[in-house]
Every structure is written in C-alpha cells, then in structure tokens.
Amino acid sequence: MLNYFGIASICYYFIWHFNLLESLGASAHLLKAFRNLGGWYGTSGLFLVPAVLHLWSIGIGPFVKRRKVENQLKAVLLRNAEGYGPTVVRMYQENSYRDVVTVRAPGIGAEKLQSSKSAIEAALGRQIETVRAHSNPRFVDLVLVRRDLPGKILFTEIPCSIRQDAFSIGESKEGFKAARISDLPHLLIAGTTGGGKSVFFKQALLALLEGSPNLQMYLIDLKGGIEMKPFTALPNVKMAKSADEAEAILSAVKSEMEKRFAYLEKKGAESIEPGRDPYDRIVVGIDEASVLYTASRDEEDYEQVMEAKRLTEHIAKLSRAAAIHLILATQKVTKETVDTRIQENVSGRMCFKLNTIEGSVRMLGHGKAADLPAIPGRGIWQYGNEELIVQVPFLDKSVLTARLEGIKSQYANGERKKRHPMLLEDQKAAPFWLDAQQQVALEADAE
C-alpha cells in the first residue's frame, strides 16, 4: 500500500497525473476540478484508484464470487454433525472447457456430492462434468462445464502436426489427442451405424499413409469396398472385397508374420522396426468386421469367412513384435462379433455411440458409450487406463481423394519408393535396396 502512496506522491509532485489526463483528452472542466483539489485530497485520490483496482484483482473479486458459490452450495448440501457446511477453497479455470471449484466439505465427501449432483447443478446454474477426488483428501473438486466439445472438427484443421506412424484421435477436453500405431498395436472401432466409424477409419488410414514412409496397407471390406476404393489408387495399398480374397490376404499376412519371427530370432532382436529392419510396417484394415463374425452356415462362402476370422485372431494375438497391425471397425458388439481373443489383444479402442449398455460394457467395460450424445464423430477413446471423450476429425471425400492423389504423385516422381513388393505380388522380385548378402539371407528365411 505504501508503494501506491509513494508513487501517487511522486506523480502529484511532478504533476504527471495532470499531464496524463490532459494528453488523454480530459475536458477542461474536469482538469479544472482536479487542479482545485487540495494537495492531500489529490494525492489520496490518486492513491485510492490503483489500490482499489489492485485489491480487486488480488482477491476481492474472486472472494466475492467464492462466497456466492459457497452460499449456493450451502443451500443444497446438509451441514455435518458439528454444523459445518461446505467451504469453497479455490475456484479457477482449468482450460477452455472446464472450471474447477475446490470444496472443503467436512463429513460430506465425494459420494454425497455426486449424489446431489443435479441439485448442485440447479443451484449453481452450471453443468457439472465430474466430481473429482482432490490430491488432498479433505477437498473435492467440482468440475464445471465451461463449454462443450465442438460438434465438428475438420481433418484439414487439425491443430497439430501428426508424427510418423501416428494418426489423430480427436479433440478432447484435455487437448488434441493423437496415437502411434506401434504403441497400440491394434485398434478396434465400434459404434452404431452413422456414428462415424468409417470416417474415423479412413482418416486414420490416410494419416498413416501420409506419415509413414515404409508402410503396406491391406484393406478388407466384405460389404463391397466402395468407401475404401479411393485408397486403392496407391501402389502400397491392396484391397479385398470377397471372402476368398480376404482369406488369401490374411494367410499371406500370417506367413509374412512367421517369416518376420524367423528373422527376429536369427537377429536376436525383439521386434521389427521398419526404419531399421528390411521390412515394411503392415496395416490390415477391416471395415464392417462383424461380417467376419456373423456369417451363417448356409452362406456359400461360410468356410472362407470362418478361416478369415481364425486368421484375424491369430494375427491379433501374435503380431505385436512383427510390426503388423489390425484396425477393425464393427457395428455390432456382441459376444459373437467381438471375440474375446480379439478383445484381449487390442488395447486401442474407439467407441462411438452404441444403442445398448451391454454393447458398451463389452467394448469398454462400462455403459458410457450408450450415454454419448447423438453427434456423429463423438466417441470415447480408451487406451490402457486412459479414457477420453473426443470429437474425431471429419474427413471429406474430396479431401481424401486429393490427399491420396498427392501421395500417389510422390510415388510417381520417385519422392517415395516402395521398398517391398506387396504380399501376393511377385515376392521373388528383390527389394532394390538390399545388398546381395541380405537377399540371400532373406531367401533362406523364406525357405
């Protein structure tokens, strides 16, 4: 406070305040009134203005707000046996999506606050996102919604650059989220029709194709393959549209996996690294994967479908070390469609709205996907212990085609080079970059 008084006195002595007012264009009337003020009145007037502003900024404003919230909470929460009600300890903005009110509520606890959630929401006139435990067990954090996630984010407006072998998950209240395929190593996408599975699937594939120099992609769509067709323009993408073709591709992937294991054993290495080892990363993408699991016996290609299913499970179980990844999208989540063997080996899950709590429990271990709002592209991302509600990027068909065209021209002008023939293509054609010794070793492996 003395500082303010000191500064005010100096200003007064040098009549800076007067000059300042004049330069700000104060009216002659005001200037006169100011000059007429006696010495001490002028000084204390000058002193009071910044002092009051300062007090407000350091605490009075927030203090008044805290008291207001505290009284609103007291109106809906019971006092404990000693008559203490809740005290608001701190209020702050956590990020652009959330405000936090830290409450000290002796004898009340998080459960009680949770069960009074709707009453508190009504009293505060704010929506509560969660009631969160605080690092100090005496306190509880009420997390209030400041604004909701956007209803749409465009692929072309992703706020950060996606690194090699990674793809976007989407915008969450913790910020923008991306994932590396090598960390997953498999990805399961679920949700009812219209939830945004195929769009998410495609934007992930596109990001992987754009960002990974050594990648082969095999796509399986037993429902006709129209949506995935643009991808087949690339020389490192191959697509299967029938059960026959799917079976052929999957068994080729399985043999490739075994070949890679033999290589790893010989080399004494733990896992394939596409930049270091002479193998490309392989991504097998299956849209409408439930078709694989719900074929009926009287269908003509039943046997092939079942074989494709067995191969998928086998690959899911073992391929972690071989730089081979599965991305499966499925509409139905039942015991039959998402096999437990697949479930156990997939740690990355993207779940859009599901109609049933059972489906949500099967996919995520709880019923929250059934409560998601019906916004296309709004889903729950789960990876290990991490769980986030996200809005995934929307990829327009024209953007997809244009970006694929860009990659294709890089292959055409030699900026990108295919290091391997694709599986089921002429495997004898030796990758150009291998020296003779490596070629012999690879061929010996193959035999």
Ligand SMILES: Nc1ncnc2c1ncn2[C@@H]1O[C@H](COP(=O)(O)OP(=O)(O)O)[C@@H](O)[C@H]1O
């Ligand atoms: N991330 C998204 N953001 C906004 N709209 C989306 C998004 N994903 C999908 N949509 C809309 O929903 C429609 C259905 O999406 P789609 O991916 O085909 O659903 P699904 O494969 O789950 O049936 C799309 O045509 C699009 O209009």
Ligand SMILES: [Mg+2]
């Ligand atoms: Mg779809």
